[in-house]
Amino acid sequence: MTRDASPSPVSYRERLLPGPSLFIALVLVIPAVALVLTPINGQWAIPAGVLIYVILAVTFLLLSPVIIVSDGRLTAGRAEIPVSLLGNVELLGAESLRAAIGPGADARAFLLLRGWIHRGVKIANVDPVDPAPYWVLTSRHPQRLAEAIEAARAA
Structure with a gap:
């Protein structure tokens, strides 16, 4: 059986x-x-x-979006990507988040932002066919999110 x-x-x-x-x-x-x-x-x-x-x-x-790391995938709102296609995860404080989404940001980047959350993560996207070079996600727990992505990638 x-x-x-x-x-x-x-x-x-x-x-x-x-x-x-x-x-x-x-x-x-x-x-x-x-x-x-x-x-x-x-x-x-x-x-x-x-x-x-x-x-x-x-x-x-x-209408509040959900960020989920499960089954080897990162889901952010309606977007989804396998963690195997993600690169370096950078933790962003208030100032670095502002810089990551400011005038120097790449217009092709995937952003899931909420104005009431002032920290997050910037995740490199290594998928060669995906036009988004990185994802920027706001999170109240960026360290835990980064650890979950790393753990899912290692599994």
């Missing part, structure tokens, strides 16, 4: 969720919507503002 090969466990998974400060700032939508709707129907102004807030908050949560 043979066993079916089970998929390897995920070695890294991170959802790039907005921080609490974005949701706190988003509360300002409630009075803004209420101010606009009060002349039309004051009774529905506050409930409509709360509804718009909830819709925006849920949208931010559902």
Whole structure:
């Protein structure tokens, strides 16, 4: 009797969720919507503002991309690449991230950025047929992401 090969466990998974400060700032939508709707129907102004807030908050949560290293592949949002086609992984702090995506950046690079995360990784792409020379991903845990990529490449 043979066993079916089970998929390897995920070695890294991170959802790039907005921080609490974005949701706190988003509360300002409630009075803004209420101010606009009060002349039309004051009774529905506050409930409509709360509804718009909830819709925006849920949208931010559902549209947050995920970075996964599993089964020998790196998935960043909708993009996917085998880790065997990745080269050097460089950790980026706030300043080096700004430089990596700034005016000197290659326009062909693959970027998965979220403005509320100020560090990340720059990963060389050694695939000869892929036009993107490197990937830049924001991450709250760039060291763990780099270690997961290295471990997946070694496996």
